[in-house]
Amino acid sequence: MPFLLLLLGRILFVSYFIAMGMSHLINFREHSLLLKRKGVPLPRAATVLTVVMMVLGGxxxxxxxxxxxxxxxxxxxxxxxxxxxxxxxxxxxxxxxLSEFAHMLKDLSLAGAAILLLS
Known part of the structure; x- marks a missing residue:
């Protein structure tokens, strides 16, 4: 596959993760509170982990x-x-x-794309 297409694909794929990771960092308190409301254990630690994994992985x-x-x-x-x-x-x-269902499908699709990058 031509280099520019691969580069474009990488940019498009990681733009979501880097943008969301930075958003979670900038809005750390709000994101932690959302995780707490959703019942995620250790919401502040989970927010830090989310930021690191999204930005570094991206x-x-x-x-x-x-x-x-x-x-x-x-x-x-x-x-x-x-x-x-x-x-x-x-x-x-x-x-x-419907909104939550769409988010679930988006996340599962992105997870599938991450698996494809392993091959």
Whole structure:
């Protein structure tokens, strides 16, 4: 595959992780409170871990420097997320159920892409 297409794919893939990781850092308190409301254990520590895994994993994949480690970090943070954060089956409002379902599918799709990068 041509280098520019691979580079574009890497940029598009990691842009979500790096942007969200930085958003979690900038809005640390709010994100920690969200995790607490969702029942995530040790929400402050989980927020720190999320920031590190998303940003570091994204940078590793972007520059293809230890890309397999970056892919594992990204998979490790994105695969469990739907089961802790996007439990659409608990929502009673139809719009919220659909929104959480879409987030769950997005996270699972991104986890699949991280696995593809391992091959």
């Amino acid at each position: 940078v590793f994949v972007l520059f293809d420097w230890h890309g397999w480690i970056g892919s594992v970090l990204l998979f490790g943070i994105i695969f469990p997320a739907p089961f802790f954060l996007h439990r659409f089956w608990n929502e009673t409002d139809s719009y919220m159920r």
